[in-house]
């Protein structure tokens with residue numbers, strides 16, 4: 001299997017669907033809809049949607065049925081990036097290779113673009129189009145998982161602890177809390193949503209949950225490492241910012257070597273979780289390796 005081709009094909013499918021689901025720029029309020037589109041359509045790896053589609057196939061379903069849910073997930077992810085880049089949070093000027101939303105549209109409009117993306121994600125999740133593709137009970141469970149993992153028990157909770165930890169010495173359990181919530185939660189929710197949409201039974205759901213947990217934490221550790229050794233041009237954002245801000249990261253707490261060792265260990269845990277699954281889980285296997293080896 002060619003992972004590059006898989007990522008390209010699924011990414012294009014998501015980009016086309018996002019273009020269809022996002023409000024058009026010529027609909028009032030123009031500036032708000034432009035800001036939403038500016039950040040979502042700026043590129044990005046589409047890792048969460050691709051993981052969701054891959055998990056759906058691994059569980060025996062057709063990836064097509066999870067596309068609206070995957071687009072909603074990308075909208076939630078993009079909202080979090082817009083808000084994270086604001087001066088009140090990480091104060092970043094570049095994201096996805098272009099000036100951040102607030103640099104182009106102003107802070108107030110960036111706040112609103114993030115708010116609207118989060119809200120529109122749930123409009124999409126509860127829309128007739130999404131309901132036509134998934135059984136009612138499955139969709140209800142998926143919406144519950146995504147809402148939980150996006151809120152104060154998930155990503156927003158992780159972000160809150162991350163902000164409070166800035167410039168302070170923190171312990172390893174707090175760092176794991178930040179990473180598994182701030183970043184891991186949406187990655188896990190993507191895998192779980194895909195698994196349910198694919199018709200996973202409880203055993204397969206449990207295997208894919210273990211995969212999602214390990215892959216989510218590995219992704220954030222790899223992100224910490226890239227902030228130390230990554231290439232700004234490839235990443236489309238500044239590097240070295242974590243250290244400058246006194247951010248809680250794996251390299252800061254344990255050193256670069258140990259951070260790399262832990263990322264590889266988590267990749268292996270993710271791969272082990274997939275062992276009972278059929279050949280259709282091959283894309284998930286390769287994505288686990290990509291997450292740790294990536295340069296973007």
Ligand code: GRG
Pocket residue numbers: 043044045046047079080081083084089096155156159182183220223296
């Ligand atoms: C503001 C509620 C709120 C949450 C922010 C996502 C997040 C929580 C903060 C982003 C800070 C950050 C850069 C974390 C590192 C991990 C991460 C989420 C990286 C960005 O995700 P990618 O690499 O980005 O998948 P693309 O652009 O490829 O989609």
